[in-house]
Amino acid sequence: MSLMRTAILLLGSLSLMMLYAQQLEGPIETRVDQWQPVLPGKWTVSTKTFEAGHEQELRAASTQAGVSACPYPSLLFLRSYAPVKLGEPGCQFRTYRVSKNEYHIVARCRTLAGKDHDETTTLTVWNEGKAFSSATTWIEPKGSVTVRTEGAWLAACGKE
Amino acid sequence: MATVTVKLTNKVVGMSLIVPFSHAQGLQEYPAGHAKSGQLVVYRINKYEMVVNGATTYHVVRFGLQNKGTILPSRSADAGLTVKRTVQPSWVPGYSPHSFSGGPFAGAWRILPGQGFLIHEGANEALGQVGGSLGCVEVLGGKWPNFLNELKTVCGVNWPAIGAQGLMNLTIEAGSNPIATLV
Numbered sequence: 249m250s251l252m253r254t255a256i257l258l259l260g261s262l263s264l265m266m267l268y269a270q271q272l273e274g275p276i277e278t279r280v281d282q283w284q285p286v287l288p289g290k291w292t293v294s295t296k297t298f299e300a301g302h303e304q305e306l307r308a309a310s311t312q313a314g315v316s317a318c319p320y321p322s323l324l325f326l327r328s329y330a331p332v333k334l335g336e337p338g339c340q341f342r343t344y345r346v347s348k349n350e351y352h353i354v355a356r357c358r359t360l361a362g363k364d365h366d367e368t369t370t371l372t373v374w375n376e377g378k379a380f381s382s383a384t385t386w387i388e389p390k391g392s393v394t395v396r397t398e399g400a401w402l403a404a405c406g407k408e
Numbered sequence: 409m410a411t412v413t414v415k416l417t418n419k420v421v422g423m424s425l426i427v428p429f430s431h432a433q434g435l436q437e438y439p440a441g442h443a444k445s446g447q448l449v450v451y452r453i454n455k456y457e458m459v460v461n462g463a464t465t466y467h468v469v470r471f472g473l474q475n476k477g478t479i480l481p482s483r484s485a486d487a488g489l490t491v492k493r494t495v496q497p498s499w500v501p502g503y504s505p506h507s508f509s510g511g512p513f514a515g516a517w518r519i520l521p522g523q524g525f526l527i528h529e530g531a532n533e534a535l536g537q538v539g540g541s542l543g544c545v546e547v548l549g550g551k552w553p554n555f556l557n558e559l560k561t562v563c564g565v566n567w568p569a570i571g572a573q574g575l576m577n578l579t580i581e582a583g584s585n586p587i588a589t590l591v
Contacts, residue, residue, distance in 0.1 A: 275535065279533050280425055280450065280533070280538055281591075283536065315443055315445075316443040320450075322536065324447070326538075327446060329446070333433065333434035333435075334434050334435040335540075336434075336505055336539055337505045337529075337531070337537070337539045338427065338435055338448070338531075340532060340535045340536070340537050341535055359434075360434035
């Protein structure tokens with residue numbers, strides 16, 4: 249019985265992996281001036297930062313109203329969250345559309361110090377592009393750090 | 409073994425996005441408290457045509473912006489080569505601004521001896537990349553490998569030999585610093 253259960257679980261996992269692989273057919277184009285995973289406009293954005301193994305927040309949570317995603321909302325996500333200074337090439341982003349409302353973004357950035365810095369983000373969008381949540385993780389010497397962000401659309405872009 | 413002619417023109421072929429950069433501060437970001445805090449400061453600027461042997465065209469950025477900490481609605485480019493000249497660039501092995509981890513196309517061409525102006529790989533816009541630019545000639549759109557392969561094919565020798573034997577004749581057309589517009 250136990251063997252059968254294991255086999256079923258394995259088969260189930262394999263099916264899920266195959267489904268996942270089918271959906272991840274290479275990175276999509278994310279040209280800054282063309283990719284719009286959410287609506288452009290003013291947003292309220294809340295951010296919490298966690299360290300691996302600690303449920304308490306690493307830094308005090310922050311909420312900022314009036315965050316500008318104008319004219320390119322892609323710049324909310326095509327960025328580095330870690331406190332690193334970026335070198336001349338900045339970051340390349342390999343973005344996979346996992347489902348209609350979910351993206352995985354793998355960022356590889358060159359730091360000013362010349363090292364590569366990697367971040368991964370899971371972005372979920374709903375309410376027709378007027379709400380999102382994201383989780384971005386990177387590795388630091390002490391362990392991994394995760395930034396969780398919630399966004400709610402406030403208003404359309406005005407005259408900047 | 410043959411020579412190759414590369415012409416860096418002043419023909420504008422569209423716009424590209426760049427971020428001000430400095431060796432001390434890196435790419436410019438909006439400061440804390442700003443409505444775009446943490447996002448890159450992005451400007452729209454001209455991109456130009458570069459032609460190999462009168463036939464193959466590449467799109468390049470050739471003028472850049474220094475990161476001086478200021479954010480202006482528009483500003484004139486303040487980095488780049490404006491004077492007309494013809495030179496034989498030398499090969500800089502291992503230079504790898506964008507081909508992370510020293511891929512097979514790491515390297516660059518030094519335009520003027522002893523100076524920092526290079527021809528190197530530029531941003532791949534399709535991957536959401538917006539790089540800094542300090543006046544180097546940056547081959548856009550993931551075409552850097554194509555450019556290098558074409559040089560090797562035309563000259564019949566590898567890149568260090570092209571540089572060492574002065575096989576590349578790079579003609580730079582005069583150009584004035586364009587205006588960059590904040591987006």
